[in-house]
Amino acid sequence: MTSGQPPLAERDPAPRRPSNLSSLMLDELLNDTLDPGYRAAAAHREAGTERRWWDGPVVWLACVAVGLLLVVAYQQSHQSAPSREAARQELIKRIQRLQDSGASMDAEAKKLAAQVAALRDAQLATGDPGVRQLEVNSGSVAVSGPGMEVQLGEPPAPTAAANGRPGTTPQTQVAVIHDKDIRAVVNQLWAAGAEAVAVNGLRLSSTSFIRFAGESVLVDFQPISPPYSVQAIGNRNGLQVAFADSAIARQLTTMAAVDGISFRFSGRDKLQLPSVTVTQPHYAERGAAGSQPSSSTSRPSHSPSPTSTESPR
Numbered sequence: 001m002t003s004g005q006p007p008l009a010e011r012d013p014a015p016r017r018p019s020n021l022s023s024l025m026l027d028e029l030l031n032d033t034l035d036p037g038y039r040a041a042a043a044h045r046e047a048g049t050e051r052r053w054w055d056g057p058v059v060w061l062a063c064v065a066v067g068l069l070l071v072v073a074y075q076q077s078h079q080s081a082p083s084r085e086a087a088r089q090e091l092i093k094r095i096q097r098l099q100d101s102g103a104s105m106d107a108e109a110k111k112l113a114a115q116v117a118a119l120r121d122a123q124l125a126t127g128d129p130g131v132r133q134l135e136v137n138s139g140s141v142a143v144s145g146p147g148m149e150v151q152l153g154e155p156p157a158p159t160a161a162a163n164g165r166p167g168t169t170p171q172t173q174v175a176v177i178h179d180k181d182i183r184a185v186v187n188q189l190w191a192a193g194a195e196a197v198a199v200n201g202l203r204l205s206s207t208s209f210i211r212f213a214g215e216s217v218l219v220d221f222q223p224i225s226p227p228y229s230v231q232a233i234g235n236r237n238g239l240q241v242a243f244a245d246s247a248i249a250r251q252l253t254t255m256a257a258v259d260g261i262s263f264r265f266s267g268r269d270k271l272q273l274p275s276v277t278v279t280q281p282h283y284a285e286r287g288a289a290g291s292q293p294s295s296s297t298s299r300p301s302h303s304p305s306p307t308s309t310e311s312p313r
Helices: 021-031 036-048 055-123 128-138 179-191 238-245 247-258
Strands: 141-154 196-201 210-213 214-221 223-225 228-233 262-273
Touching: 021 238, 128 228, 141 179, 141 238, 179 196, 179 214, 179 228, 179 238, 179 247, 196 262, 238 247, 238 262, 247 262
Parallel strands: none
Antiparallel strands: 141 228, 141 262, 196 228, 210 214, 214 223
């Protein structure tokens, strides 16, 4: 052959291409795991930045400054801790002294009120049953007699976590029983015919209120803590039957099954309820706005039983 071209067997074979692009991508991922862009950026950063001789000392100085600030803050906090604790203890002592003084004055006021009642009874040859009933309704005299008692308690406190650190407990699990529940119990007892009612030993009157403040239940500005005990003097059997058939009893039974509160009520052969400190009553008067009513026309509004235990709104 004289054409001058090599035979077909001696020609360079044409480069083979993969049958598909997916095999090429798999080969690149297996053979070169680093993206070229990352390699180029790293090379540019190493070429463009040089380690300066002051970089090390500056880092050490910054660490020393931060350490000094932490030490100074700890020393100041440690030095001021005794003064804070002393101020806290002083506040606790002042609160205890004021509470003791208030309890002493309250007892003295009740003692004087009992002396006034005894002098009035001595002056009146025949006791006025109307006056005696008003004294019972207003809570100015201690009373005793049969009745019933309703006891409410919060559910058991949640246990600590497995690692020993207690978690954050929702407020709804800390205090399940609120002021509205105690008010509903008290109002139901009044409606059932109770002659006198006390909550945790605090006698209620026609001007008493029960409300929730923070995490405590207040009865006439005095905080009470669970378990709550509501005592009522009256017809023992009538009070129990009426209370057992009430909506609040069914609600508390449901709360005991769902939320885990303790709820029980039972009759009592004899209960003793203390008196309340007698204050100057205020009465609404009919007349023009801003006019001062005459003392000779002032008449108290008599109520058969104190039923107003709702908190003011």
